[in-house]
Amino acid sequence: MADTPQANPQTARVLSVSELNRMARDILERNFPLFWVSGEISNMTRAASGHWYFSLKDSGAQVRCVMFRGRNSYLDWVPKEGDKVEARATVTLYEARGDFQLTIEFLQRAGLGALFEAFEKLKQKLQAEGLFDETRKRAIPAFPKQIGIVTSADAAALHDVLTTLRRRMPGIPVVIYPTPVQGKGAANLIANAIETASRRAECDVLIVCRGGGSIEDLWQFNEEIVARAIVNCSMPVISGVGHETDFTIADFAADRRAPTPTAAAEMASPNREALLNTLLQQQQSLQRSMSYKLNRYMQQLDFLARRLLSPAQQLTHKQESLAQLGTRLQNSMLQLLGRQQEKLLRLSLNLQHLNPNAVLNRGYALVQTRDGAIVRASSQIAAGDPVNLRFAEGSAEADIRSTAKPD
Known part of the structure; x- marks a missing residue:
């Protein structure tokens, strides 16, 4: 009799029990979405951790269930042995023991579906x-x-x-x-x-x-x-x-x-403590703002006070300014007078140079005709003309005996 061919463990993958349970759990969780199931509670156990462990059964079968503390804490009632319930659950597998079980998300008494x-x-x-509609909703008054x-x-x-x-x-x-x-x-x-x-x-x-x-x-x-x-x-x-x-x-x-x-x-209702805290914060903010403004205005006042002089100080400053102006005026007048004196001296010197008496003092004489015309050339007179001779000191009259033309 021929032997039946057996799979070679060296060529086929051999699963561990943990891998098998993990794969079974994944298949169950992927293929069973959240659903409702009804049954009677039995074997109810409330663990010290707060989790609930029980079975749901009917006349023909039962299934293990777990409802974790994070879910059962939302219930406003506590199920007991024999209660007819409706559970919203997911299917899973407890890998450590390979137990098929339901994870309960929500639990209610049977008959609430209606x-x-x-x-x-x-x-x-x-x-x-x-x-x-939200458009119909009215706002709640902040301060009723x-x-x-x-x-x-x-x-x-x-x-x-x-x-x-x-x-x-x-x-x-x-x-x-x-x-x-x-x-x-x-x-x-x-x-x-x-x-x-x-x-x-x-x-x-x-x-x-x-x-x-x-x-x-x-x-x-x-x-x-x-x-x-x-x-x-x-x-x-x-x-x-x-x-x-x-x-x-x-x-x-x-x-x-x-x-x-x-x-x-x-x-x-408004929160009195919160309002008082808000009021305190606003008061502190107002105080800081007022303090800042007062300090700023005080600095401005100090600056202006340094610029503001008393009448006596103003009079002293005006006197000092007037004295400075008087000194400047006196210096200007002296300078102007000096310049005018220098100018007058120059004009005097020039006048002295142009003064005929100065020429006469050097021994020259001024010849004038009888009618007072100054004789500047011999062509202005002729022999026998009377002339008047003016010297630096005194004068004389003479008659022209002869004239000669310049060379």
Whole structure:
């Protein structure tokens, strides 16, 4: 009998168990997207780490499940053994033991699917009517004069809101419009309280709130009558229903959604401490600005003061200036007088050189005819003409005996 051919381990790849489990896990995670599965909880274990380990089973099979602390901390309820649930999960493989298991992302009680369907249907209807449009939303006043609250008078949410308002801005008056927020017919009562606040119009902003709970507990805020009352309210409305992960129709209809009632109170009221800090910062900034300007003006004043002289100083400076001008005038006059004296001396010398008496003093005589004309050439006279001779000292009369022409 012929032997069956066997694969040669030296030529075919041999997987380790770890590689096999890793490949199986990758295949499962890639081919199974996030999905919903329903079943009954069994073998529930809450580890010290905060993770939950349990099985989901039905009449024919079961599967191991894990819900990590980062996910189960968002639930507002704790599942127990035998609970019928619906889980949103992904498929994976725990490689260390090779266990096929589900990683639970979200968990809810079975039967809530109909509520979610009703929620989405009403949401789409109101959204189509434009009730959720951002253009319709009104701004929350920064400094309301009075705040209204629609909630149960016995609710812990009311205590949280009032405590927050007293802490942030204790001087703002508060008007409470009490109403049941849970149970049959509560939606009509909530809508009536909102309409009462709108009609009285005594507040600047209205908070509609309640604490956390299951989807059934919060369902009154998913009713159409409450959404329309919020939209038609005469003042801006802040919805603070449930916890951060809870969303209701009232949240979409309101002008602002707060994740918690405490957050709604924070949105509605200014922060006194923050305002005081801002005021202090502005005061300090103003003081710095004024100090800077005062220092600058003082420096300018000092500069101008150095330039500004007293009347006595001004008189002294004017006297000194006048004395300097007098000295300059005297020097100028002396210089001018000296120059004029020098000029006069030159003119005197010139005049002396041109003075006929100076020539006569050297022995010359001035010859004049009887009519006073000066004889400069022999052709002006003839023999027998009488002439007058003028000397440096005295004069004489003579007759011309003869004349001669120049050579």
